[in-house]
Structures are given as structure tokens and as C-alpha cells.
Amino acid sequence: MNWLGFCCVYCQQKLAVGQHGLCSRCSRQIYRFPYCGCCAAELATDELHCGQCVREPPYWQRIVIVGRYAEPLSTLIQRFKFEGQFWLDRSLARLLYLAVREARRTHQLPLPDAILPVPLHHFRQWRRSYNQAALIAKWLARWLNIPMREDLLIRLKRTPTQRGLSAKSRRQNLKNAFQAQEKLKKCGYKSVALVDDVITTGSTMNEIAKQLRKMGVEHIQVWGLART
Numbered sequence: 136m137n138w139l140g141f142c143c144v145y146c147q148q149k150l151a152v153g154q155h156g157l158c159s160r161c162s163r164q165i166y167r168f169p170y171c172g173c174c175a176a177e178l179a180t181d182e183l184h185c186g187q188c189v190r191e192p193p194y195w196q197r198i199v200i201v202g203r204y205a206e207p208l209s210t211l212i213q214r215f216k217f218e219g220q221f222w223l224d225r226s227l228a229r230l231l232y233l234a235v236r237e238a239r240r241t242h243q244l245p246l247p248d249a250i251l252p253v254p255l256h257h258f259r260q261w262r263r264s265y266n267q268a269a270l271i272a273k274w275l276a277r278w279l280n281i282p283m284r285e286d287l288l289i290r291l292k293r294t295p296t297q298r299g300l301s302a303k304s305r306r307q308n309l310k311n312a313f314q315a316q317e318k319l320k321k322c323g324y325k326s327v328a329l330v331d332d333v334i335t336t337g338s339t340m341n342e343i344a345k346q347l348r349k350m351g352v353e354h355i356q357v358w359g360l361a362r363t
């Protein structure tokens with residue numbers, strides 16, 4: 136195990152000083168692309184909105200992703216999420232941190248007042264013993280010097296995996312699954328970033344964004360490692 140990052144977490148090659156877990160060759164293999172700054176759809180050039188987002192905007196305003204859910208990112212996320220390799224948090228967070236910095240340049244991304252990891256249901260978190268989104272969010276909070284708050288959002292329902300469901304049953308599934316806490320109003324955060332590992336359909340994020348808006352948050356960003 137490479138606790139200290141001496142070897143690439145993907146190909147096991149020796150790392151040069153100053154690299155963060157992933158060697159430059161593996162990092163270059165991540166499928167990155169110009170994207171819509173709102174929904175992360177692949178575009179020919181970086182834009183703030185695509186046609187779809189103009190017609191039917193999501194409940195959030197901005198999105199940041201590292202790249203497509205493909206090798207080597209997909210395997211790293213799988214290992215991080217399902218194989219208990221929580222120590223990959225720093226390397227993965229580093230990629231997202233660089234993507235945020237890149238979006239500051241390409242999408243004029245404003246930084247939020249707070250970073251909120253997407254919560255797991257307490258049962259799932261108990262089984263896994265950690266919330267992978269919170270591990271990533273913690274590093275981002277530290278590097279960007281923005282508070283990370285795990286206490287403002289809770290997950291009320293255990294939602295089965297969203298994959299393979301129709302849009303309608305997905306929405307049904309997610310109804311009242313999340314709750315933004317009253318104390319969010321007192322915090323006075325006008326702008327927050329939601330952090331999750333993989334953004335699949337956006338329906339989870341939409342559901343959370345709705346709850347955040349009810350508590351007075353005006354600007355919502357979605358930060359994720361990969362878009363499927």
C-alpha cells in the first residue's frame with residue numbers, strides 16, 4: 136500500500152517528488168474534455184451552458200468534473216468506494232482540486248462559501264465505515280480554505296441504486312430522500328458546492344439542490360470526480 140505516495144496508485148510506477156499519487160502518464164490517460172459548465176455534457180469548447188441547459192436548466196448553476204467515468208478514473212473510484220481503499224482519497228481529491236482550478240480559468244467559476252459532501256444513509260455509512268464524498272470534500276476544504284460541513288444535509292431514505300431506472304422511478308425513488316437542516320439558514324451560506332464521486336444522471340443532485348434552495352442557498356455548484 137502506498138500511504139506516502141511513492142508509487143503510482145494505478146500502475147505502481149515509481150513517482151517523482153511532488154506528484155500526488157497518480158503518475159503523469161496515468162493522469163494523462165484520464166479522459167478529459169471541454170464541457171458545459173452547467174451539466175458537464177461534452178462540447179467542442181468550454182461553455183457555461185449547452186442548449187439543453189438553456190431550455191431546461193437543472194436546479195443547480197455550475198458543475199465541475201475531472202473527466203469521464205473511464206479508465207483509469209473508473210477503477211480508482213471503484214477501489215475507493217467499494218473495496219475499502221479509503222487511502223485513495225487524497226489522490227482523487229487532488230484531481231478534483233485541479234479541475235476546480237481549471238474551471239476557475241475556463242468557466243470563470245466563483246468559489247462557494249461552503250463545501251457539502253453528499254450524505255450516505257447512516258446504514259450504508261455504517262457498513263462502509265466512511266462516506267467517500269466526505270473524505271474527498273475534506274481535502275478540498277483544506278486546500279481551498281473553505282469550510283466543509285457534514286451536518287447541514289441528511290439522508291432520510293436508503294435509496295437503491297439509481298442505475299437502470301427510468302427517469303420517473305428515479306424521481307419517485309429520491310422523493311424526500313434528503314433534508315437540508317434548518318441551521319443552514321442561520322449559517323447564511325449563499326453559495327455552496329455539493330461534492331460526490333460519480334455524477335450519473337444528476338437527479339440526486341437536483342433533489343438536494345431543491346432542498347438547499349428552500350433554506351436560502353442561491354448558488355449551487357456540483358463537484359464530482361467523473362460523469363458517466
Ligand SMILES: [Zn+2]
Nearest residue numbers: 143146158161
Ligand atoms: Zn501510473
Ligand SMILES: [Zn+2]
Nearest residue numbers: 171174185188
Ligand atoms: Zn448543459
